[in-house]
Structures are given as structure tokens and as C-alpha cells.
Amino acid sequence: MSYTNRWFLKQAAALFGAALLLFGLSTSALVGAILANQVWLPKSIDQGWATLVGAVVGLSIVSVQASVGFRNLRRSQAHQAGLARASQLEQAQLDREARRDQFELQSKHDDQLKLLEKKALAAALNGELLAVHSYLSDRTRSVQTQKVLYEAMPTEVLIPGAQIEIKGAPTPIFDASISKMGLLEPSLISDIIELFQKSKVDISTPADKIPAGMIAKMLGAIVDGWDATHPDFLHLLKRFISVQYGSVDPGARILAKQPEANYK
Known part of the structure; x- marks a missing residue:
């Protein structure tokens, strides 16, 4: 399977959206409990909440890092493409100069040969x-x-x-x-x-x-x-x-x- 920048971004966005949805649902339940005076400030964080918050924070960090990484990758690819174009232009210039030099050498050789034939x-x-x-x-x-x-x-x-x-x-x-x-x-x-x-x-x-x-x-x-x-x-x-x-x-x-x- 071929993985591209667009594919990774889609996967990260889907995971982040799912985490936000779960977080929203849990937060809604928490707010409802607080308003009903059933829950105030808990003395400890439930394992489920901890896992959820950690997942949200982790996915957020991964998403940011992935975005930065992909942006740097695109810049690197653009830079490499620029270098490749510059190399191709330079090679084309070298090829033109080589052909011109070869033509001049061949012309001099032909002129010299013609002169020798003329003298003969x-x-x-x-x-x-x-x-x-x-x-x-x-x-x-x-x-x-x-x-x-x-x-x-x-x-x-x-x-x-x-x-x-x-x-x-x-x-x-x-x-x-x-x-x-x-x-x-x-x-x-x-x-x-x-x-x-x-x-x-x-x-x-x-x-x-x-x-x-x-x-x-x-x-x-x-x-x-x-x-x-x-x-x-x-x-x-x-x-x-x-x-x-x-x-x-x-x-x-x-x-x-x-x-x-x-x-x-």
C-alpha cells in the first residue's frame, strides 16, 4: 500500500474527531452531574477520564507534530525539486557547451582537412x-x-x-x-x-x-x-x-x- 501525506492527515483528523466526540459526551455528562449537585470537584481522576484526557492530548500532540512534519516534508520535497531542476538546467547547459565545443573542433578538423586536400x-x-x-x-x-x-x-x-x-x-x-x-x-x-x-x-x-x-x-x-x-x-x-x-x-x-x- 502507498501512504501519502494526504492519507496520514485524513487518519489523524478522524482519530482527533473521534476523541473530541468522546470528550464532548463525557464533558456533557460531567456538567449535568455538577448542575445536579451530584458531583463537585473530585479528589481523584477516574481511570477512564485519565485515559480519555491522555488520548485527546496525545492525539492533539501527534496531530500537531504530524502537521509540522508533513509541512517540513513538503518544503523538503519542494527544495529537492528545485535542486533537481537546477541540476537539469546546469546539465543541459553543459551539454550545449559540449556540443558547441565538439562542433567547433569538428569544424576546425574539417577546415584543416580541406586545406590539406587543397594543397595536395x-x-x-x-x-x-x-x-x-x-x-x-x-x-x-x-x-x-x-x-x-x-x-x-x-x-x-x-x-x-x-x-x-x-x-x-x-x-x-x-x-x-x-x-x-x-x-x-x-x-x-x-x-x-x-x-x-x-x-x-x-x-x-x-x-x-x-x-x-x-x-x-x-x-x-x-x-x-x-x-x-x-x-x-x-x-x-x-x-x-x-x-x-x-x-x-x-x-x-x-x-x-x-x-x-x-x-x-
């Missing part, structure tokens, strides 16, 4: 850029040799089976890194894609109906195109280095092509 991507593309630069330099020297040979021929002569064949540079790292380009700055992405795509272009066309002098001019245009593109490689190289080592980014290639730009 720049380093890989930088290495391939050097390889592409070397490949195009060798190709330009070969085209220059072909140009000289065609220039040595009569200008209007047609060469059976002649063909202009220019192979673009292989760029496997660039091709595999397209999905990771978002790690880099937008202007840097633009420069990378433009330069690498130009480097990949293949030229393959029959030239048996083109005079030797015209072929020589076409090959000369390819050589001149490399001379104009060469500074772009140097500028992109500087941009990659700035990402790798955290130095100042020289900016977009189109801005560096201003008259005051110096590639030397």
Missing part, C-alpha cells in the same frame, strides 16, 4: 603543369623544325601525302581532378581549365593540297602561339605555389596580362 590538389596539378610545359616545349621545337623544312621548299609546291599532325599534351591528373576543383578559388579554376584544355588540343589535317609556303606559315603560327602561351604557364605556376605555401596569389591570368605585367 594544387601540388598534383602543379607537377602535371610542369610536365605539360615540357611536352609542349618539345613539340614546339619539332614544329619549328618542320616549319624550316617547308620554308626551304618552293612556295607553291604541293607535297603528296603531306599532313599537319600536332598532338595535344596528355593530362591524366587534370582529367581525374575535375570533381575536386571546388577546393580552389574560382579564378584559379578558370585559369586551370582554360590552359589545360588548350594544351590538350590535337591538330590533324591533310595538307597535300596546301602549298608548302602556306604550310610553313601555319606551322609558324603554332610556334608563335606557344610563345604567347608560355607566360600563362609561368603565371599559373606562381598561383599553384601560392596555394601550396600560403604566399600571395598573383591573381587571375587575365588581370596579369595587363601592359604593366612582367613575366620575366
Whole structure:
């Protein structure tokens, strides 16, 4: 059985009411006897009266003590509830701070990981850029040799089976890194894609109906195109280095092509 404060109060009130009823009945009989001159002041208290008075006084004391005890218990329970609420609020605050700290740590970790991936991507593309630069330099020297040979021929002569064949540079790292380009700055992405795509272009066309002098001019245009593109490689190289080592980014290639730009 579950006993509550309300149950104890009800029990105490019932006992106290019964005692008061018995006391009232006994007192009424006593008053009637006194008025009838049958009883005045007794020399001793009857055992029954003593028991009744003791019960009334005892129950009164018990009732008062129970009331005080229950009041103190309610206060204690309210105090405990307040402490529990305060503890819950404090724990909730600690949990929020812990989650915030964890989020900040995770954000720093993610930023650091992103920075490492960014530097690794720049380093890989930088290495391939050097390889592409070397490949195009060798190709330009070969085209220059072909140009000289065609220039040595009569200008209007047609060469059976002649063909202009220019192979673009292989760029496997660039091709595999397209999905990771978002790690880099937008202007840097633009420069990378433009330069690498130009480097990949293949030229393959029959030239048996083109005079030797015209072929020589076409090959000369390819050589001149490399001379104009060469500074772009140097500028992109500087941009990659700035990402790798955290130095100042020289900016977009189109801005560096201003008259005051110096590639030397």
C-alpha cells in the first residue's frame, strides 16, 4: 500500500474527531452531574477520564507534530525539486557547451582537412603543369623544325601525302581532378581549365593540297602561339605555389596580362 501525506492527515483528523466526540459526551455528562449537585470537584481522576484526557492530548500532540512534519516534508520535497531542476538546467547547459565545443573542433578538423586536400590538389596539378610545359616545349621545337623544312621548299609546291599532325599534351591528373576543383578559388579554376584544355588540343589535317609556303606559315603560327602561351604557364605556376605555401596569389591570368605585367 502507498501512504501519502494526504492519507496520514485524513487518519489523524478522524482519530482527533473521534476523541473530541468522546470528550464532548463525557464533558456533557460531567456538567449535568455538577448542575445536579451530584458531583463537585473530585479528589481523584477516574481511570477512564485519565485515559480519555491522555488520548485527546496525545492525539492533539501527534496531530500537531504530524502537521509540522508533513509541512517540513513538503518544503523538503519542494527544495529537492528545485535542486533537481537546477541540476537539469546546469546539465543541459553543459551539454550545449559540449556540443558547441565538439562542433567547433569538428569544424576546425574539417577546415584543416580541406586545406590539406587543397594543397595536395594544387601540388598534383602543379607537377602535371610542369610536365605539360615540357611536352609542349618539345613539340614546339619539332614544329619549328618542320616549319624550316617547308620554308626551304618552293612556295607553291604541293607535297603528296603531306599532313599537319600536332598532338595535344596528355593530362591524366587534370582529367581525374575535375570533381575536386571546388577546393580552389574560382579564378584559379578558370585559369586551370582554360590552359589545360588548350594544351590538350590535337591538330590533324591533310595538307597535300596546301602549298608548302602556306604550310610553313601555319606551322609558324603554332610556334608563335606557344610563345604567347608560355607566360600563362609561368603565371599559373606562381598561383599553384601560392596555394601550396600560403604566399600571395598573383591573381587571375587575365588581370596579369595587363601592359604593366612582367613575366620575366
